[in-house]
Amino acid sequence: MTALLAVRDLDVRYGQIQALRDVSLDVPGPGIVAIIGANGSGKSTLLRAISGIVPARAGEIDFAGRSLRRLPPHRIARAGVVHVPEGRGILARMTVLENLELGAFARRDRGDLTADLARVYAHFPRLAERRRQLGGSLSGGEQQMLAIGRALMARPRLLMLDEPSLGLAPLLVREIFDVIPRLAADGLAVLLVEQNARMALACAAEGYVLQTGRVVLHGRAADLAANPAVQHAYLGAT
Amino acid sequence: MLAQQLVNGLQLGGAYALVAVGYTLIFGVLNLLHLAHGEVFMVGAYVGLALALAGAPFWAALLGGMAGAAVLGLVIERVAFRPVRDRGSHVTPLMTTIAVSLVLQHAVVKLYGAEPVAFPQVFAVVPVSLGPVTVTSLQLVILGTSLALMALLDLVLRRTWLGRAIRATAENPTVASLLGVNVSLAIVAVFVLASALAGAAGVLLAANFTAVTPFFGVKVGLKALAVMLVGGLGNVPGAMVGGVLVGVVEALSVGYLASSYRDAFAFGVMILILLVRPTGLFGARLAAV
Numbered sequence: 001m002t003a004l005l006a007v008r009d010l011d012v013r014y015g016q017i018q019a020l021r022d023v024s025l026d027v028p029g030p031g032i033v034a035i036i037g038a039n040g041s042g043k044s045t046l047l048r049a050i051s052g053i054v055p056a057r058a059g060e061i062d063f064a065g066r067s068l069r070r071l072p073p074h075r076i077a078r079a080g081v082v083h084v085p086e087g088r089g090i091l092a093r094m095t096v097l098e099n100l101e102l103g104a105f106a107r108r109d110r111g112d113l114t115a116d117l118a119r120v121y122a123h124f125p126r127l128a129e130r131r132r133q134l135g136g137s138l139s140g141g142e143q144q145m146l147a148i149g150r151a152l153m154a155r156p157r158l159l160m161l162d163e164p165s166l167g168l169a170p171l172l173v174r175e176i177f178d179v180i181p182r183l184a185a186d187g188l189a190v191l192l193v194e195q196n197a198r199m200a201l202a203c204a205a206e207g208y209v210l211q212t213g214r215v216v217l218h219g220r221a222a223d224l225a226a227n228p229a230v231q232h233a234y235l236g237a238t
Numbered sequence: 239m240l241a242q243q244l245v246n247g248l249q250l251g252g253a254y255a256l257v258a259v260g261y262t263l264i265f266g267v268l269n270l271l272h273l274a275h276g277e278v279f280m281v282g283a284y285v286g287l288a289l290a291l292a293g294a295p296f297w298a299a300l301l302g303g304m305a306g307a308a309v310l311g312l313v314i315e316r317v318a319f320r321p322v323r324d325r326g327s328h329v330t331p332l333m334t335t336i337a338v339s340l341v342l343q344h345a346v347v348k349l350y351g352a353e354p355v356a357f358p359q360v361f362a363v364v365p366v367s368l369g370p371v372t373v374t375s376l377q378l379v380i381l382g383t384s385l386a387l388m389a390l391l392d393l394v395l396r397r398t399w400l401g402r403a404i405r406a407t408a409e410n411p412t413v414a415s416l417l418g419v420n421v422s423l424a425i426v427a428v429f430v431l432a433s434a435l436a437g438a439a440g441v442l443l444a445a446n447f448t449a450v451t452p453f454f455g456v457k458v459g460l461k462a463l464a465v466m467l468v469g470g471l472g473n474v475p476g477a478m479v480g481g482v483l484v485g486v487v488e489a490l491s492v493g494y495l496a497s498s499y500r501d502a503f504a505f506g507v508m509i510l511i512l513l514v515r516p517t518g519l520f521g522a523r524l525a526a527v
Binding site: 051052053072073074077078082083085089091092093094098101102103105106107110150154 | 403410415
């Protein structure tokens, strides 16, 4: 069995600080793989290393049979790995529509975007209403929708989401977490980093627990959610 | 008289705006000042001059000046920016570009001498009467070319994939790269566009002033920097408006006050505007298009 994304023994350092050590992880194919862990456990760094924004010191990152390590970020995006960064990365001085159009930049066939835009608007009707507004004028929830919608415009094979629930009101979190499983059901592979471990494990098939830059647990999401240690540390059980 | 000076100012300001737009584009994507941009303008003028002296028609001299300046811009990006980008302080590229500007001035002195070289009259300059205003065919060509090039730039930035990539890079290079934009290539494209516009301005102003010197770029470069500040750092439409404003002030001071103080008036207006609006007329919305 070859996984769509296979990360092997990944090491990342920021100066003297070892951010990731010997991290191995598989995204087998369509479906959601969740990464949970405390602040500073290396979750975001893992996504940043996969998308090429931070260099890996050692290890391998293979995607669809091809090595991504040492590729620049734009080549990784063009290979079909699209990363929605923490903080969403909305281009505030461009309109919603322009942000969405830029999402298709990574594609070779970016001629007619009508169908892709319609699909994004079907997931997030609010973006259609706001398409002439500047990205910076959107609320946090709308920006998250825009960030995910923009990523979908690239027609990714692997979507990496970093903390999509961060800073959002509970109602909006639910809205976002309604859409993510639908995308996975449509055949998209999703690598989901979340502090909200309960929501993440509820929709994921598999999960990894990161602690100070290492994978300390890995298993089916349901098993992790039932694990007393995970419950105690990440699900707020007493 | 007033209308006449306004036309003169528009024509001058259009050329300043072409240079200033380049400054602001480069500042927009790199957050760095390109202090040899005035010399790119000057070299563009000399390339146009060389072609005109060889008997080329004006449009060919103009295109040649743009092409020569664009190639020079590519080289400068490679030599003076890329090696020090993201490393060292903001002062390093200031020094490397000052060095480049000195090298270019002295290279042109070696080739053409330090004395002014007359720009040949490339086409018959005929007066055209537009109501109360008399403009020359040369003025119309200069104004028309400046406006057309700025409209073209605006179109590229708004409507093309290249323009979207440049604007995304200006706003957030990391996000741009995650969207599939080759940021290094976008920066190179900015240098090519900015330099070609400066080269065009060089040929246009050389034809206007009828002579060029190797130090032709110094004052225009400084004025274009002022124009960029007046328009708001990194703001492309701001630089266009700012250029026209500074040109008109200069022409009015030549027409009504004293022509030897033209630069003092141009910079005086810049200081006044910046005193009232320190971020420029249109604020510091970087690369807002």
